[in-house]
Amino acid sequence: MRLVGTEAVALWVRSGSPGATAAWHPKPEDTDGALPLGALVDLDENSGVAHVQSGIALGRLERFVRSRGLSLGPLSADLCRTTVYDALAVGSTIRPSPRFGDLRSTVLAVTGVLHDGRVVRTEVAPRRATGSDLGRFLLGCGHRFGYLTEVYLRLSPLANHLFPVTVTGGPPSALLGVYSQLEDLGVRAATMTVGGSRDPSMHLTFVHEAERDLGAEVSRAAGVEATVGISLGTDRCSVDRPIAEALVPKPMIDAVLSRLKNGRVVGHVADRWIVFFEAAEGDAAVREPAWAASTEASDFSQLEAQLEVILGGR
Amino acid sequence: MPTPRFDPRAFVEGLRADVGESNVSTTRPDREAYSRDLWPRSLLDSLSGPAPGPMAVVWPTDEVRVSAVVRRCASAGVPIVPFGAGSGVCGGALADPSGIVVDLKRLDRVLKVDPEARTVEVQAGINGELFERRLERQGFTLGHFPSSIVCSTVGGWLATRSAGQCSARYGKIEDMVLDLSVVTGDGVLRRTERTGSPGLDWNQLFVGSEGTLGLITGATLALHPQPETRCFRGYLCRSVEDGLDLIRRVLQDGHRPAVLRLYDPLDTMMARQKAAPGGETSAHAGPLKALLQGLSSPEGMGARALRAALSVPQVTNALIASLPRKSLLVTVTEGSAREATLTDEAIARVAKDLQAQDLGEGPGRHWLAHRHDVSYKQSRLYRAGAFVDTFEVATTWARLPRLYEAVRGALGLHTVVMAHFSHAYAAGCSIYFTFVGTGRDVPEMRARYLAAWQAALDAALLCEATLAHHHGVGLSRATHLQKAHGPAVAYFQALKRVLDPQGILNPGKIYGAAV
Structure with missing residues (x-):
């Protein structure tokens, strides 16, 4: 399966088997001539916003935006193979910066695919503004509630x-x-x-x-x-x-x-x-x-399991 | 919408048993007082007679009683509208005649201030101004100063994703929340994990949910030390575009001023006239003078002049477009003496680069002294035969000019429009439109009002902007929000099924009755 974008993921999900989707992971590197979900879609230099597919490696993204005087923050230079998906959807550890925040705090909008193949998008905005932050379903939860395919990330001016x-x-x-x-x-x-x-x-x-x-x-x-x-x-x-x-x-x-x-x-x-x-x-x-x-936090895991069933994740 | 399947009298008696005799009311004055919030459309409707109001108003005094009330309503299928201080402007607290209003103002305690961790645990019903004064006495600030601070609650802020006037420095309320206590639709009191924990971030699902997923009863919020110093400044920028460029550059350089407030030309003229009545700006007003006088003193002659200007909005807006393009930027920096001064100087450098005129401390100090005045002029305009409302949207910097023109043009077909920019971030900014209109009678005013909203929401949707920034959604934007969020609404529907299986929590708000 050669995936080239969100719509392709949606098609794949609609026609794919649950077993195949269980192992889903967008890839940063070219394995057979394709570059699955690894593209920088757009760079808005005025706003300092990068629109990327979730399979892009943070190192590659950082190298590119540095050439335009921007940066994800000073801590990401060596994260060559960690993808946006690893960092945001899976929640791999990325060291946060007191000045620039953690990577999740730089997310301005997400695009993903629900388990029934529908494409979900949140508005591109400097802050969430309306209702619950529904994009959170695609952050830190793997693909329990859908597949994170694209992200808008806030960049900072490059500190030389x-x-x-x-x-x-x-x-x-x-x-x-x-x-x-x-x-x-x-x-x-x-x-x-x-x-x-x-x-x-x-x-x-x-x-x-x-x-x-x-x-x-x-x-x-x-x-x-x-x-x-x-x-x-x-x-x-x-x-x-x-x-x-x-x-x-x-x-x-x-x-x-x-x-x-x-x-x-x-x-x-x-x-x-x-x-x-x-x-x-x-x-x-x-x-x-x-x-x-x-901590006295209630156990939300039962609620999350119910959500997962409703949203078709299992 | 669930239909009550019970004896109302017995149900109310049950509520009295849950929360105490004196904490339930079914009197007409109370039901009328709790029939609506400050949504201007409700105000227009009220000109034709009072709204029916809820079946009862309930004032629980603790979380256990909130839980009991929700359980009772869930078992009877009775809708609940949560209520803070009623200053919402989107109909989010509009009562359901078949349901009850749960006013949370008696949950008003500051439970714990932790000076070391710089956090505060607080109940949701506390009044904003009183809360901030309590913190101030202990050397802290939340840094959240909405213009409604004297008539809003912490719970209301959280439920609507509120922003304060110092948001450039301290962020919106969602940036301040660490965890929440929430009574969900099944009557269970739940406490979320700290923000930043791995997995699904429940805090950001409850924040902004406007009582549709649960009643927020308390929160832990991050605190800041009281600022040691403030620096005030005003700049006259050559144009709105220059002013926005200045704001963007300052924020992208990593500075954190407390206030960066840019007015468009009409708002600039009004702001400067208020600061220096009869000053040089009056001379530029020409045919707009009547409008300005009417807006500032909408009584007698002023009311007639105002209605005349508002009756031909497209002509008046064309005159506004011919005003000098200069825009006033008000800045306030605060923090340690060092930081406040350095930030003030950094702004001055960018302002000089953009050839903005330094107006000194006056505009900043004037803004601080009068920052809440405008919020209390609404009734006077209604008495003058006009209506007024606001629409705040947000987007990234690159998309901002298109959004500004599109929404301004859309509103300008039906009303007279002005705007300011008062919540800015490194990646983008919000626009706060104020629009004023009139009609020959109430039905015509209502028709114009609805047409203006429809056009403005369509324009914002087309520009892929947010349909609000900090006022919430309520009923005013619900239909359009459903279009804007599209299939993502499936997440909200799943949350409703899990957290509010009976569908009793603030039905119809945020996404409309169909969701």
Whole structure:
């Protein structure tokens, strides 16, 4: 089956067997001369919006938009083979940036195919505006509720340099306190990592040199060490894939960090202090965190199962 | 729509048992007061007589009682219209005569402020202004300041995807919500997981659902420290296009001003006249002077002048099109002293580049002092024999000029139109149209009003824009929204089947009665 676009996926779903659709995954690379769902459909440079098919690799997309002075954010340079589908529909871990957000926050609109073959589209808008955000059915749920085929992503102006500073000499709470102070001053780092017990340090990069210098100044005022680095060309930024991740409210960060040997905090969703962790080998304990019990969230899994049946996913 | 299959008297007695005698009313004044929100179409209709109102009004005092009321209604098939403060302008809280209104204002407690995590747990019925004052006393702000803040509730904000006047810095309400407590149509109280968790994001399904999927009873919201400083500024841009370019460049550069508010030429003239009555802008008004006077003082001579100008909307709009093209941009930056100043300076640099005239602090300070005034002029215009309504749409920057012209042209066939741009983001912006019209009698006014809405919605649909930005959908845009969302409505239908199996929650709102 050679798929070339949303309509082709719709045709395929209408005529396909459930067994075939169960293994559906848009492909980024050419396997037999075709390029299934891997295209950049349109780039609106004025609005900073890329319209892409879901099989496109983030690395390929980033390389292209960089040539036009835009970027998905400074963290995606090395995500060569992770596709938009992996990142958004499946929910593969992509490190978020305090300044630029996580990839899901850059989604302006989605197109997908329901299990009965109907094509669904949400409006292309800077913010959702009317009713429930129905596009969420295609984000983070694999293809339980349909097949994500196209996405509009918000881009940012390309930062040509990142200015780093490393903060050391205090417990994680002191390091994070420095970061909170910087946020209160209106400074948001492009990247932020805080090491676990084996690397008790905070590494920050900023888009502006003045922000880096302020970062150092605030750190020293707080009684911790700050080492200012030279600027990095963003083409040299690299990102390694996390082994595990977790969402943790800010007050529990210390507790989590004390359990990490090799892992580190790798950023947080702007303004919310829900941190993301990279856990390394030997840090498996963080997969079953004690803090999970502290949430009182109702179990929505039964409701989701009912939705899946109604929408024909199984 | 479900048909009640019960004895109404016994049903109301049951409600009294659920929530207490004093928390249920079937009196005529209460039923009339809760018959509608501030949807201008309802106001027009009310000129011909009061609406029937709901069967009863209920004021539960906690979530358990909300749950009991919903269970009772579900078992009897009685529709429920949730009610916050009734300031909606789309008919989202229009009562169903066969159902009840559940007013959530008695769920008004701030449950917990967590200074470390910078979050607040709050019940949904709290008044917006009182909530913000409570936060202010503890050194925080939600950063959400809709013009209805004194007559709206947190639950209403969440149910309609509200935006505040500082949305450029703090985002819309959906950007602030971390989790929700919701009583769904089966009467079950559910608490969603934190935003950002993997899987289906239930928060963003309940936010904006206008009571059709559940009654939002509480929320955890993100907080910000109170700003240390504010900087105010006004710029006179050479044109609307220049002003929009300025806003886009500032936001795409990563700055977060609190307010970026751009007025089109007529709105600019009105804003500047209010700020400096008799000033230079009056001289440009010429034949539009009567319209401006009528809009600002719609009584006596002003009312007659207003009706005369509104009776020939196409002529008046043509005169407006001949106004000087200059557009006023009001800016407010806030935060730490450093950030507010740096952002103010960044805006100034772009403004200079675009040859915008710096008007100093005056326009910004004037806007802050009078930012709620316009919301309370509606009744005076109705008394003058006119109607007024607003239509807010949004799209990406590249599509914005086409949308502006299309909707303005569509509304301008039937009404006099002005617009401003007050909610902008890196990728796009909303347009806030205000349109004013008249007719020889109520039926003609109603016909013009409906024709203007139909034309405007058609135009926005054609431009693939959103059919609202922060007012919600209610009944005013329901039919068009169904067209706009097409097969995606299947998701909403599935949600209704799962969360509201009896179809009792705010029937007909958002997608119309057929969905």
